[in-house]
Amino acid sequence: MAINNHERVGKAMEFLKDGLGPFVEREFKNVFKDRSSSAIARYVEEDRNLARRPLSDWDAAGLLKLMWEAWNDVFRRILGQAERSLVSELRDLRNKWAHQESFSSDDAYRALDSAGRLLTAVSAQQAEKIEKMKMELLRLRFDEQVRAEQRKSAGTAIESAAAVNLKPWREVVTPHKDVASGRYQQAEFAADLWQVHLGEGTDEYKKPIEFFRRTYLTESLKRLLVGAVQRISGHGGDPVVQLQTNFGGGKTHSMLALYHLSRAQPRANWPALIQCSKKPTLKGCLRLSA
16 A cells, blocks of 8 residues: 655654664663663653653654753763764654654655664664665655656657647738738737726727627637626526636636627617527627627
8 A cells, every 4th residue: 555755754753663762771771770760761851751651652752852862871872973963853854744744755765764874873673674665765756757757758749749730820820910010019909998998999999899800709708708698687697707817818808798798788688698698609699889
């Protein structure tokens, strides 16, 4: 059964607990002899929950904390500064894991590697289990990279095949005269609903016939018009429509379509327009004035 990176780090903490427990207990006994239990309790006396429990019941967080607090008195004589840095790092990783923070594949590998290094330093057999987890994670990452490259190659091949069969756009569409001649003004391509209401602006925006002649009715725009017709005529339709698009997605253009449609149609024509609006095109249906 596949596991995620958070679960991998959790398993590493379990192996860390199993491997560090006997080592910590042995080293305390080597230093404090029969007083090892009382010495352990003294280092964690602010945490009564830990102090009352036998060392075998401690989790990785408690063991790492004990190693950090008793480093100079117990562990410095057999472990070096590199291992002390690993203890500090693993304490932070364990806290992130306990707070349900997410781990990327790189973060998870780092946690596994640090846990494995500390377990190897204390000659714990659990280091071998950590190593297997590291290899499995590397294999998964490699498989993901291969699949990503394959998808990329397949996409490139499809694009190349499509490019061979596609005609240049100049052979498919004919630009409008003002575009072809270079006489157009970019400002004219920005629709302004208030300007249209005042009867100002270019004909393709302010004149209904010209507006719908140059407007391609997408499925979304047709649904919007049908809903508006239904609502105004009392045959259903949503009372509120929220237009959510990125910049340039057609919000103002959609409102202009509703504006011209509602102003140009006498109320008596709304019922008939409902059926008309459901057709692929509104051409021949709209009674618009020039």
